[in-house]
Amino acid sequence: MRIAVCIKRVADSETRVKVAGDGRSLDDAGVKFILNPYDEFAVEEALQRKEKAGAGEVAVLALGGPAAQETIRTALAMGADRGILLQTDAVPADGFVTAQAIAQELKAGGPWDLVLFGKLAIDDYNAQVGPMVAELLDLPCVTAVSHLTIEGSAVTAEREIEGAVEVVQCSLPAVLTTDKGVNEPRYPALKGIMAAKKKPLEVKPVTLGGGSIEVLEMAPPPARKDGKIVGEGAAAVPELVRLLREEAKVL
């Protein structure tokens, strides 16, 4: 089974990010970067599928600056076979530009049985690139897969939707984006970390088109206002309920 996993280097959601001096980007200084958590599910799924098939290849593809090599090596440490970095100065704001570059690379390196993405990147929350790539490759796409069965080339994927589980079927080759629940990602073992250094990682400089989205400004959300203590004990409940209903309008 030939599987491509597309991953992204993102700021750890536990780090406090600061807006850079240009007011339109984030300051990288002192920020810890990680493999996008939803992409970890994609990498794990690829590894499990390959292990189950007993043969094949898991290639990891990322688009970004030179530092994204480290993120690729995290996936190699988990067990992926090789990595490709489409090296750019920055990740474009327009997901379609990214999707075009990734689709082009996947076409050149294909055919793939399975192309996996995380359901979204936790930095921009766009959830766009996976389905866009599927469209550009003319492949079926199932997003936010939380349970997956593949028998031969028949794919049965479950998605958690509002109040229900949606079951979707398609056939390989396909593009899937993974959600929490699909598996439990492994820790990269120490031997894997050492082995990752020796695995092939191809760096391909790419020039991207302009795209149609421009970031004009970035600002932190306004500071939260102080809370209000309505009173203490059971006597305060009616007033609290009234305020929640009339002022906060959440009831």
Next chain:
Amino acid sequence: MAPKFHGVDFYAIDSLLSEEERAVRDTVRTWVDEQLIPVIGDAYIEGRFPKQLIPGMAELGLFGANLPEEYGCAGLNNVAYGLIMQELERGDSGVRSFASVQGALVMYPIYAFGSDEQKKRWLPEMATGRAIGCFGLTEPDYGSNPAGMITVARETKDGWVLNGAKMWITNGSTAHVAVVWAKTGAQNDPASIRGFLVPTDTKGFSAKDQKGKLSLRASDTSELVLQDVHLPKEALLPKSGGLKSPLMCLTQARYGISWGALGAAMACYDEAVSYAKNRVMFNKPIGGFQLQQARLAEMLTEITKAQLLVLQLGRLKDQGTMTPQQVSLAKRNNVSMATDIARETRRLLGANGILAEYQAMRHLANLESVYTYEGTHDVHTLVLGQEITGISAFE
């Protein structure tokens, strides 16, 4: 649930680490947060080693991680190995002790003094955690003075017979194999000390857990009794010879302890900072009071110094130039500073500081053992004194 640990790095020490070293540290850090921290409080109170963690530790490759890959180990450098110890002891000294004993005190002597057969027989088994080891050097009456040991090994026609007792043996009751040190010659001849690999199911070998510990409660500590233990010739570690051999093992373990204690100090500092910012007294966070700020400033200073100390020690070890005296300095300094930081954190936390829900008092109680084992603080003082003056204070 305790907030996620972010490390302490006031001097951009991360920039002195390689990408692999950071990756190793971060993997173990995540594992400790997700697997160890949630179970350690209860294990400590119940006074048992959390055995369920062994397969996960083995899968990560934590046992003997700085030994070569041909024996199923990770083949890491010594700085990466030190970072593993740091993160494990950030969780608990008892769990770090388990890994230290397995790697530095059992796998290392098999690797350094063992025959090819012994290495092939034991190292891969121990790397995967299927075999657990313990190290028997200290005796009831010979702690700081191991040269005086009375355990003896008498050569017979077809092997050896061991007699004696060992005390304060981590993993003693869970081990499958014990590295036992014994005199093969006269009682006053420490040069005759040799190491033996004793499978713990050998007739005449028994291990009994020591009860009533108020420290390292999440670790098994046992007394070993060897009564006419018959061993084949191949039980001898052929390249071991004299007291120097067990002391070489202790240098390995102490190296890891220097890093480990740093981890315990970081855990306490992290807890102290978080508590100081959140605990309100006299209408402001206690972190706003000068006395608490002085505590925190002192902790950060000592941790930063200790970090630089062990990092350079690790680089020396990787170059092959590290001396046992340098390890003594690091063990002495780092364990002492960690104990102080744990105590100050305990105090900063006020009444909450005595609860198992917080980490400080558990670390404090643990570190009192770490202060004493693997060469007491005082003995390391005298090792340094001898190094400085050329005069031994022991004799």
